Amino acid sequence: MAIHDNILIKIREMKDSLTPVERMVAECILANLDEVPHLSIKSLAQLSKTSDASVLRFCKTMGYSGYRSFIVSISASLGSREEEQKETYTDIQPGDDLSIIVSNISRNNMKSIEDTLSIIDRNEIAKAVKVLRSSNRIVFFGIGASGLVCMDAEQKFSRINKLCHSYTDGHSQLTAATLLGRGDVAFFVSNSGDTVEILDALEIAKRNGATCIALTKYTKSELADKSNILLSISTPELTIRSGAMGSRIAMLTVIDMLFAGVASAEYQNVKKYLSKTHNILAAKHRK
Template sequence: MNAQDGPTPVNPVSTVRAVLPSLTPAAQAIARLILDDPAMVARSTITEFSAISGTSEATIVRTARTLGFAGYSHLRFALAAAVARETQQRLVPGDLGPDDPLTDVIAKVARAESEALADTAAQLDPDRLGAVVEAVAGARRVDVYGVGASGLVAADMAQKLMRIGLCSHSFTDAHLALTSATLLRPGDVAAGVSCGGETPDVLALLKAARKAGATTVAITNNPRSSLAGLAEHVLVSAGRETVFRPGALASRISQLLIVDCVFIGVAQRTFDASEAALRATGETLGEFLADTRRRGR
C-alpha cells in the first residue's frame, strides 16, 4: 500500500502493526519504534528520527509512504493527532494481563473492539466495497474460505448470502474447499478471510480459485500480505491479536463489519429478490419452530 492506493490510515499504529511482518528489515526497525513510542516519533524531526532509528532519511520517507502516508511529516502529523486523542489513556489499550480485574477486562476488550470497528469503518473504501458488492451480486456462486476464527467469519458471510438467495458456501475441509475452488468459473466469486493474510490453506484456495477464473476477494488486516497479492479486490480490516485475545476478538469483529457491509450492499442491489428470499426463509423457519414447539408439548 502506498499513499495513492487508498485513504490515509486513520489509526497509524494499527496500520503499522498490520503490515509489520511484510516490511523490509530497515522498515521494521522504524515500525517497531512507532509501535513502542508513537509520541516520541511525533515529536522527532526526520534528522532526529534517523539518528534514533539508525536508518537513513530516505528509508524513513519510503517507509512512511509504504504505510500509506505522503511522507514523514504526514506520518508525524497522524501520530500527533492520535496521541492527542488519548489524553488519559495509552494510544493502544493495554494488553490483558493475568491479574487484571474483570472491570479492566470489560473496559479493555470493549475499547479494543470499539477502536477496531471505528478504524475499519473509517478506512473502508466505498469504491472497493462497491466493486466487491457488484461482483457478489452478479455471481453464479460464491465460495468463502477461512481457517480458525476467520472460518467463523467465512461461515457468517456464506450464510448471510444464502439467506438472500445466493448460492454461497464456506468450508471447514481444505480438500473439499480445494475441489470447489477448482470448479469455479469466470463470474464466480471466491473470498479469502485471514487476519494476517498468510494462512497457507486460505492462500492455496484463493490461488486455485484465481486459476479457475473466479473473481478473488481478500478480507485481511494486512494490505501487503500474500493473500492481498492474490486478490483482485482487497477489503482491509483493523484489530490486533494478543496473548489473551488469540484469533482475536477485535480482528474478528472488524471482519464481521466488512461482511455485514458486503451483505447489505448486495441486498440493496438485489432488493426485490433479497426481500422475497428473506420473507420466504423467515416464514419457513417460523413454521418449523412452531411445529417443533407443538411436538414438544
C-alpha cells in the same frame, strides 16, 4: 473514529512486513509518539539509527509524498494520553475479575471494529459488492475461526437467494476451488493471509478464472498480494490467550457490510426472499 487515525494503525499493522530499515523507523515512531511531531527528518533518522533517505522512503511506503505531510498526519492522530489509554487493547490476564474481563473484551471488540473502519478501503468494499451481486455463485473458504466467519456469510447470503457455500477444511476447499469458473466468486478469509490450505485453494480458483476476494489482516501477505479484491481488517497484537476474538468480530462486521450492501442494492428483488425466510422461521417458533 476519524479517518486521520489511519496512520498510527497503519504503522502498527504493517511494521512486521516492512524492510528491516523501514521497520526500525516504524518502531522508533511508535516508541516515541510524543516527540516525533517535533522532530526534523534528520533528528528522526538519528533517533531511529537510520538515514534521511530511509525515513523519506518509509513515509512514501506509508502513502505520503513527503516528510511534512506524514508528520502533519501523525500530529492529527495523537489524542490526549488519557484517550489513547482508553483505546488500547487489553489482553486476558490470569485471575482477572469477571467484571474486568467483561469490560476488556467489550472494549477490544469495539476497538477492532473502529480500527478496521479507519483502514478499510471503501472502493474495495464497493468492488466486492459489485462482483457479489453479479456472481453465478459464491464460495467462502476459511479454516478454524475464519471458517466460522465463512459459515456466517453463507447463512446471510443464502437468505437473499444467492447460490453460495462455505468450505472449512483443506480437502473440501481444494475440490470446491477446482469446480469454480468465470463468473464465480472465491471469497477467502484468513487473518494471517498465509494459511497454506487457503493459498492452495486460491491458486486453483485464480487459474479457473474465478474472481478472488480476500478478507485478511492489514499487512503484506501472499493472500493480499494475489487476490483481485482486498478487504483489510485491523487486529490487536495480543497473546494466544485471547485467540482470534478481535479478528473474528472485525471480519463478521465486514461480512455484514457486504451483505447489507448487496441486499440494499437489490432490495426490490431480495425483499421477497427476506420476507419468506423470516416468515418460515417465525412460523417454526410458534409451533
